[in-house]
Amino acid sequence: MFRLDGRVALVTGASSGLGVAFARHLAAAGARVAVAARRTAMLERTVAAVEEAGGTAVAVTTDVRDPEQCRLAVEGAREALGGLDVLVNNAGIGSAVPATRETPDEFRSVVDLNLHGAYWMAQACARVMEPGSSVINISSVLGLTTAGLPQAAYSASKAGLIGLTRDLAQQWGPRKGIRVNAIAPGFVETEMTEQYHPDYVAGVIRPRLLVGRFGSPDEIAAVGAWLASPAAGYVTGQTIVVDGGMSIT
Template sequence: MTTSQPTPLADLFRLDGRVALVTGASSGLGVFFAETLAEAGADVVLGARRVDRLEETKAKVEALGRRAVAVQTDVTRPEDCTAMVAAAMEQLGRVDVLVNNAGIGTAVPATKETPEQFSSVVEINLHGTYWMAQAAARVMQPGSSIVNISSVLGLTTAGLPQAAYSASKAAVIGLTRDLAQQWTGRKGIRVNALAPGWFESEMTDSYQPGYLEQMLQRVPMGRVGDPRELAATLVWLAGPAGGYVTGQTIAVDGGVTIT
């Protein structure tokens, strides 16, 4: 009688032979996510509106020895989401991981925010997350994983007038729970969310002088995060290491949500 050997722990964090989709992959954290998934062994399909910037991310993935496909994608358009998934199936043959990273933020006082300003944030951050998840889930096989990028501002506040952003990111957390209960048992697709705190990105570069230093007083770890710390958590959720985790929101925030 032979007994199967358990999978080595390090192998649980590998994504060899898998195909990952990353939206918002033209800049910021999306680039780190794409590179980290490639380092873990995945081929990567990259989506964003700025196709010229996507080519730069594509080159970084290919430099790691993985295949990459760049698809101009506006996640507010369901047909674009379907086209991105179709490109993955046509060129790489499968979809195993979706990282719903595309998003925007605003800081407009609630008495001055226009319907157009509010709606534009919700369209990308919430509707876009849903349309991409819907398109991917139609082709994903059991064992697949969706990771929605929410924010600590879906769980707490941060001193800026960000009603649209905070509302949309809180809604992503609710969406994550519901999709998990719909798809995990029936389709074998795990759905989780990441709630990042402050990480160096284009968004933090746009903050007013002194704002980030003030907010770091609330962070027990006293610093911004390294994007690779967030990306490493993504790899855990995306692959076999997170195989018993679904419907959860994981805050990677240096502790700000406990203050």
């Protein structure tokens, strides 16, 4: 029930961090994987990592903020790999700007990529997906709680993804047979968290981590592979929080 043999997955934001981990884990479970992002050279590294592990992957350079590029990415994935059964909506950016100083363009740029981009890609996929398919939106623990930094745009976009997940699940489950869920990762060891000041990590974040450490990309990606698989066939409209206990402290 945990295998994805014969399935095709599309992972956005797959040029680094969590996106690479999602691509590797889906391929390890048997899926053929299309990886999408704006940085073509980085995508090719992801393809190489999947292929070196024995999987099948193709790169589709895409800016998810553009609905037409999303449509073309879906078309490219289907042509190259023979279908489309799983979407991992992982593309996103962070921000840390005080709310009284944040400009309209700064706020809009985060929401446009993190929320609008996820919607355009989900829309493009749902138009061609068959019953039994799965959409997985990557939200954040910061869509549920705060973490001491001024992150209005990021938090709003990630909270929006949780609401979007519920609505798409109720629209597409009965009509299309598509399950839609979200993952809300906590603080994970990626390029983004490497930029945090040590005092912030030690004084604000670590005291709220009940497991005493940051998570790994593999721990988040394993949940994604489960949600994509038949083992999660009775799960839809849910946000799975994978945060080391931070959201309850």
